[in-house]
Amino acid sequence: MALHVSRRTFLKDLGLGSAALPFLLNLSSLSHANPGNPKQRLIIVFSPNGVVPPAFWPDEVGSDFKLKRSLAPLEPFRSRTMILNGVADKVRGDGDNHMRGIGCLLTGIELFPGNIQGGSHTPAGWSSGHSIDQEIKNFLQSQPESRTRFGSLEYGVMVPERADTWTRMVYAGPNKPISPIDDPYQMFSKLYGRVKDRESLQSILDDVQEDLRKVEQVVGAADRRLIEEHATFVREMEQELKTSASADVGHPVPELEPGLKHENDQMPKLTRTQIDLLVQSLVADFTRVATFQFTNSVGQAKMRWIGVDQNHHELSHEPDSNEEAQEQLTKINLWFCEQLAYLAQRLADTPEPGGEGSMLDHTLIVWTNELGKGNSHTLDDIPFVLVGGAPGFKMGQSLKFPQVPHNRLLLSLAHSMGHHLDRFGNVDYCGDGPLSLG
């Protein structure tokens, strides 16, 4: 009884009438354990500019494999790690390899023509399809038992302040890139803010919609779609305002260190803060799908904190014969891997809310990259390192494939989330369906 009273008081503080109560209490994030239907999560982590193959790929195939230097931080998770060598991004068409590398990585389909010109090849625009994380999000959001407040969250670290093909990995649809949020304060306010502004907003929503309806009648037929799309977002906001009262987050609202800035040298701190927010948002079941984008394709981080002064992309162009550069690139990927291990550790240390085991047992982390190797710009051997657990995935093994199209892996990821797709992106690369990773 006491619980109900406090919850009701809480909702009242959010400015919501009691009419919304029954609906809110049915939300998965407010209800307790649901043992019959365990949650499954997917986190896709991106780092740019390829890897140093000899320092990355295990020599062995099977469950008895050794981790190379760049992957050493995963040693505590070796039995929960799966390394996939020989998966290739076969998508061709417009754009250079960096652009297609990131733009087709999660979409598996060609870029539209555009006039963003890369270092080579034809210019290109945005992806012509949506990304797998959004496909899975749409699937999960379509069912009441897997629906969450956000459906997906897009985290970033030091993503440049410009929207172009190299800086966007996630797509809601053709020509619909989604900007990752790399400002922890902005992410914080997305997750926890707005409680007080809700009242003002709700009181004018009908008027905003009326405004758009009137305008829709005035503009020409060709432009109407834009206004319609805008109106859809306003309707979605209305929905979110209703459900976001479930900002009953189930944990104390975290406190962020003040003064973090979008600055190269703050990258380690920004990364930790964003990972902590990510873990919190999963604990609260705000989402079950997340992406985490380090910089961008052609990323220029200067990792001075590990003794690398030159920028990442420039280094990645150095030939194999430049041993010093290869050593530095190995260290760069080692650093990214440490962040991956930190994320895995945080999840391993957190018991699965209302379920069995730890959160890591119910989460698949996929670490990937837009290129196989920086100096050759190859789209073969795209790095895919999986950590955690997912139904149908046998962890603790190293696999080698004969350059199979990565669309098939995207299908496997969807299957791991219970979404049994048989094609995604360009159908011609979906071949025999999902890769078997059992």
Add this chain to the structure above:
Amino acid sequence: MGHRPVIAFVLLGFLMAGTRARAADDPPTGEQIYTRLCANCHGATGQGTNETQNHPLIGDKSIGQLTKLIEKTMPEDNVGSCVGDDAASVAAFIHESFYSPTARARNEVARVELARLTVSQYRNAVADLIGHFRQPQGPGVRIGLRGQYTRVEEKERHRVIDRTDPVIDFDFGEGSPAAEAISPEEFSIQWQGSVFAPETGDYEFVVKTKNGMRLWVNDNRTPLIDADVRSGVDPEYRASRFLLGGRTYPLRLEMRKSKNAKEKTAAITLGWKIPGGIQEVIPQRYLSPVHGGETFVVATPFPPDDRSVGYERGTNVSKAWEQATTSAALEIASFVANRVDRLAGTSADAPDRAERIKAFCGRLAEQAFRRPLTHEETALYVTRQFEKPGDLLAAVKRVVVLVMKSAHFLYLDIEGRHDDGFAVASRLSFGLWDSLPDNQLMEAAKAGRLATRDDVRREAERMLADPRARAKLREFLIQWLHAEGSPEISKDSKKFPEFSREIAADLRTSLELALNEIALSQSADLRQLFLADLFFVNGRLAKFYGFELPEGAPFQVVRPPAGSRWPGLVSHPYLMAMLAYSGASSPIHRGVFLYRNVLGRSLRPPPVAVAPLAPELEPHLTTRERVSLQTSPETCQTCHGQINPLGFSLETYDAVGRFRATENDRAIDASGFYVDRVGARHEFASTTALVEYLAQSEEVHQAFTEQLFHHLVKQPVAAFGTGLPAWLQTRLIEQNFHIQKLLVDIMVSTALRSESQTRAPSVSDLRH
């Protein structure tokens, strides 16, 4: 369908004739097969035909799927006649030409699309919307800050000096700022005025002092840094403020030297780090002694605008953008509600407070929508909001949120067909300022004085003098030079040990000064961007580039070292260093820049991705020889035959933009050539010949005009009639290549939209 067999027979005849005409090992192309077998029913471009009532051939199947579909079902009257390679190549042709979403995007005809405000337009419009109800910002000549020095004796304060200090960088030691008037023991100084922000972004202010200090920036109430009470020994304070470019912001700095025995000395430095820049003492050219009003700057982050067509535009909406407009609306609403009495010109206890606030809300909506409100609009946006439950401030918040979320604020040209003076005023102000119309424009619109090309010309000429127009022009020129975002330049420390971050930052300043000099001069001659000898150097740059100047000398143009020259901006060392590797020059990057940005040409894709040959691998070759060697294969030459000879003409500048006569002890060969669009070949013996060619090249003028057009109007030039580029070209020549007059002409040809859309400029317009 009795006639079908006949057609098939005729087609077969074509097919046979075609086969005979070609070589036996040359299979028909997809296009040929389509024309023969498919076009009759599906139309020449897949549009369908009336006769067969076929739907347009559009969809999202892959080439593989289309191939199978064709093999199984097409042509309807002879299924099985187009299979295997034929089916595959016709599928590929259909897919590439008109079927796929990518092909359709490629084929779209240019039109003026409905557009929302870009992020920059949004931020500027909000700043000017709030600014409309506040004290205007005085421009002021940028000569430094006003310094007021106060003597403190026996707690009596006397202001004894009032002067202008060009920069704040003082070390008084144990002495006094003015021995005759002020005792060194105790005194205070206040500097005030305005600071100019050259571009939009985070400005980090840095004050170094061991004395008491407070700094206010764009907020006259709450200090940005408060170190009036000293605790600890930290001599340096930093804080950031997000500022919009092209505007001035009030700034005040106070320092206080106390009698405290431990505080024997007095010193203070006011520095900053501008976006993409380095930390420096704020230079005089950014400081003015006029202390004006604050500017409201929206802090809510917005997703960057779409630039996939080469310029920022607002022709799409996304969820992230919609959410940002909501957050920003709430931010603005709370800002307005917090100071509504001052903005509305009333006070908390005024008897007519409610009426005045309501009237203010109406004026705010009118200003935001750029036109007077109708009765229904007043009812919706104002009256209704005051009738809902809650107090007066809640109503103000509702109005602000609603107005800021309204399509009338967020979109341009929402009025569609009715093309009145208010629409023209908006096009002018967003075109030249990226912001709302000012009072004069609104007055002109109300009085019907924005109806003719002369009206538009008059207003545009007036508007050019505003700092916002200069900021927009500067932003364009920086983009034209591909230098936006202040790219960080780092060089090989072994080869160029003296090239530092400070040199790179000085080069950036030098480039900006040259741009200003050309674009804001009396003649503002486009050709001078190529020809003018305007390499500004300070003491540091002078030393590095071999000029004769004392060490601490400020930026100036001086005679270059014997035998060297940096004509125009395309050879400016900032560009030369940016378009180079860390250890070697890059004729390819330089050539591509000239070919694409300056000459406006497009490039075909290289057939293979190639990593550049490392200089160390071919130490006996010059850069020119190495690049020629690597791009010598026939397949590379199609493009590199065009790119390289342009870039070679800049080989007189090394990877840091220093002038050089030799490389690897061999004389530099800076000869080159360019083959223009009509195939004429132009030879250059040197950089000077190259820039002279570029300065008079029609292709260069056209590319510049088109890019400037897109930067201002943010709509495709092709949507304004085919005659427009030629008209602008003629005007450019008539006006002696005056860049600012070109801005006016672009406005004249686009602000009166219904007119310019329906007809190309006439002969009488040309005479204008």
